[in-house]
Amino acid sequence: MIRLIFIFFFSFLVLTSVDGVAQKAKTGVASDSLMLPKVKPPRERLYLAGVRFGADITKLALTGIDPDFVGAEVKFEVLINNKFFIPIEYGISEITRTDDPKTFEYTTTGSYYRVGFDYCTLNKKSDDHAVNIGMRYAWNSFDNSVNYSRSDDYWGEFENTVEEKGLSGSWVELVVGLKYMFLKNLYLGMDARLKFIGSVNGGNSIDVSEMPGFGVTLKNTRPELNYSILYRIPFGKKKLTILKARE
Numbered sequence: 001m002i003r004l005i006f007i008f009f010f011s012f013l014v015l016t017s018v019d020g021v022a023q024k025a026k027t028g029v030a031s032d033s034l035m036l037p038k039v040k041p042p043r044e045r046l047y048l049a050g051v052r053f054g055a056d057i058t059k060l061a062l063t064g065i066d067p068d069f070v071g072a073e074v075k076f077e078v079l080i081n082n083k084f085f086i087p088i089e090y091g092i093s094e095i096t097r098t099d100d101p102k103t104f105e106y107t108t109t110g111s112y113y114r115v116g117f118d119y120c121t122l123n124k125k126s127d128d129h130a131v132n133i134g135m136r137y138a139w140n141s142f143d144n145s146v147n148y149s150r151s152d153d154y155w156g157e158f159e160n161t162v163e164e165k166g167l168s169g170s171w172v173e174l175v176v177g178l179k180y181m182f183l184k185n186l187y188l189g190m191d192a193r194l195k196f197i198g199s200v201n202g203g204n205s206i207d208v209s210e211m212p213g214f215g216v217t218l219k220n221t222r223p224e225l226n227y228s229i230l231y232r233i234p235f236g237k238k239k240l241t242i243l244k245a246r247e
Helices: 002-034 057-065
Strands: 046-056 069-080 084-098 104-120 130-152 156-183 186-201 221-241
Touching (some): 069 221, 084 130, 104 156
Antiparallel strands (some): 104 130, 130 156
């Protein structure tokens, strides 16, 4: 019996030792494989994918249906890899506000610019459509005027006009956009914007209640939804800069 027990323990020790050596060998192979240098994939080459240009159809629709608004906006975009967009926007507007008896009329007329940067989240899935997020910096220049009339028993009726020119303002926008190609190279775009007013220069004689490009200034933030029609001119994979991976 003692001999059998000795043989059993001796066999157990031998098997345990063999298994430990095998595990150490596997660990050594795995560690050696982990020690192999990693090869970085080459970085994506930058190329000019095309340009897009068009107009804001929301402004055109408001001009047709709202007698107190006249405006237009054009858009231009540079497309890098269909991944990064560099938008430039320019618009003009004239906004008129009157009270019910029409004894007071406020008019603001001017132009505005926007420049910014967009990132396309669909760059790995589609070269035709785009869902983009980005920012804009905008500024404007405009003139204000107020025309009012009064009626007095002693002085009778009279009118007066107050003007203030050379006003300006600036703001920042957060933008989430969608561009859908419904015909070859022709896009329907939609932008949801959240505007944050930065500065208003002027307004000493007339309170600035609205600004071209921004809208009502009663609050420091203002949401807006725009629709546009855009046409794309594709350029293909023209290389601008080649970034090589480090070896």
